[in-house]
Amino acid sequence: MQVLTSNQIQTVAFQWPAGFYSDGIHIGLRKAKKDFGWLFSKVPAAAAGTYTTNQFQAAPTKLTKMMINQDHQLQGLLLNSAIANSCTGKQGWKNALQEQQWLANKLAVDPSLIGVASTGLIGAQLPMALIKNGLPQLTPTKSDAVTYAVLTTDQHPKTISVQCELSGHLVTLTGFAKGSGMIHPKMATMLGFVTTDAQVDGAVLQTMLSDNVDSTFNQITVDGDTSTNDMVVTLANGLADNPSLTAGTTDYKIFNQALHLVLSSLAKQIAADGEGATKLVECNVTQAATLTDGQQVAKAIVGSNLVKAAIFGEDPNWGRIISTIGATDAELDIDHVDIAMNGIPLVADSLALPFDAAAVKATLGQTQVVIDVDLHAGGATGQAWGCDLTYNYVKINASYHT
The missing domain is CATH 3.10.20.340 (ArgJ beta chain, C-terminal domain)
Structure with missing residues (x-):
């Protein structure tokens, strides 16, 4: 394995950080395309998030925000495309809670460690029978299949993996995002996820994420419309075993720079893939x-x-x-x-x-x-x-x- 010097941040081929697994499958929400997936860590991870400012915030976005804000920890996320579960009332909220419970049961963890993310058509209820039948089909893989499962009008997934060294420990950050139209984040239909095996406190991670989102995702626009489901979530499970990051240290600065690189790359990939865009x-x-x-x-x-x-x-x-x-x-x-x-x-x-x-x-x-x-x-x-x-x-x- 290549060991980087402390001032290097290197883009590498797509790979999940240590302890992260995912899958993406087709369950019938879309026609013949992957539409359902999961992402999880084998141990609870520090978690941070930023969310749409649209007043009609979707049920899955509200639920994930609520879970992260409790103690800045998550272990798993359930994701779907095609249907946003937004403006769906009490039934939509119950459906989001049901998804959370089902995934918690599958991973044998407390529901408070589970988040949900949806994207797609506003106003339609989730077909819960398809989701219930799809859950057993999800397997713990190291593939990029989940990056396809969240796409709507996107032409392709947006992904990036980078590595850096923190106090002699090799750390990996991998991010993926979806978004093509209804993009004018103020944290549109935009979802972003970043995973890392770095060790960092959840509150510290939240500060880093919020600061970097302001200069990356919040500085893109496709059509001026802010959706109901925008969300960027970052998970750090600590399995790289580096000393926990502290503001002002060299390691903190290196990791913050790496996180900024990941977020800015994903943001630019979304802008370049705007609906109908050529430039x-x-x-x-x-x-x-x-x-x-x-x-x-x-x-x-x-x-x-x-x-x-x-x-x-x-x-x-x-x-x-x-x-x-x-x-x-x-x-x-x-x-x-x-x-x-x-x-x-x-x-x-x-x-x-x-x-x-x-x-x-x-x-x-x-x-x-x-x-x-x-x-x-x-x-x-x-x-x-x-x-x-x-x-x-x-x-x-x-x-x-x-």
């Missing part, structure tokens, strides 16, 4: 007055329908970008804003620069478009990710229910 759009803001201003401006730009449509059409219409900046309440020096697309300067001091329109159009044909904005208002930065707005987005969402 990942990244916006980098510099010299903002505050971090909040930088993040706000970056997310506003990647979330603008006019900007997104222009990028799909490979139209270097920077007027749509500067008008979006002006529509925010960020502090601006309106006479000194610079804009570039894919490294080509288009605006300096809020005035147009001469540029080769054909050359810019050609570079906008790439699968990644980077917009750089300098606000000349301070020393803070901001970053956000989105995608272009295509005809296929309308086609997908015009018939989602049917």
Whole structure:
């Protein structure tokens, strides 16, 4: 096994950390695709979570949040796609509790150690007979099958595994996520899960997760809609046997950097796989007055329908970008804003620069478009990710229910 030096964080082939197992199968919630799965640790794990701010929070999201908030511990998660179990009333809550109990029985653990995650159509009740019949079919594998079981309109799973060394102990972090449409997290239909064998206290893990979600998942947008089921959960079972992480230490900084890498990679993969998308759009803001201003401006730009449509059409219409900046309440020096697309300067001091329109159009044909904005208002930065707005987005969402 490769041993990394203390300052290395390395991306590796997909693998579960020590003590984690999963499975994903088809039970009939979707047509011929995996739609049901589980993820669990052989020992109770420290747990942290962030959740949708939508007021119609789904039953499984509420239940998992309640379990994690009790003592920041979980051991298993039951997951399904196709049906969100959202806006399903008392019956939906009973169904979520029943799923929790069934998985607790299967793992022979207390129900308080079990969470539930669902994604899919809002308003439909879960077919509990299919779920009850599916549970015995789940096996403890080390495969990536569960990453397929949570997909809805996604084209593919979003996954990443990284390794780092903490006080001489090799630690693995593996994450997967789903999300393609209804994405505008404020913690959409978005689920993210990160597992690690690092040893870290649950409250410490919660602080790390919340801080990193703010600059990763909360900085992506596909269509401006925040769903009822958004959730990011992180589990750390401690089986790497490293000394428990303490804020301010070198190990803490390395692990925090690794966690940020995992979350940012998953966030960008979601943005790139937006419904109907052909391009990942990244916006980098510099010299903002505050971090909040930088993040706000970056997310506003990647979330603008006019900007997104222009990028799909490979139209270097920077007027749509500067008008979006002006529509925010960020502090601006309106006479000194610079804009570039894919490294080509288009605006300096809020005035147009001469540029080769054909050359810019050609570079906008790439699968990644980077917009750089300098606000000349301070020393803070901001970053956000989105995608272009295509005809296929309308086609997908015009018939989602049917």
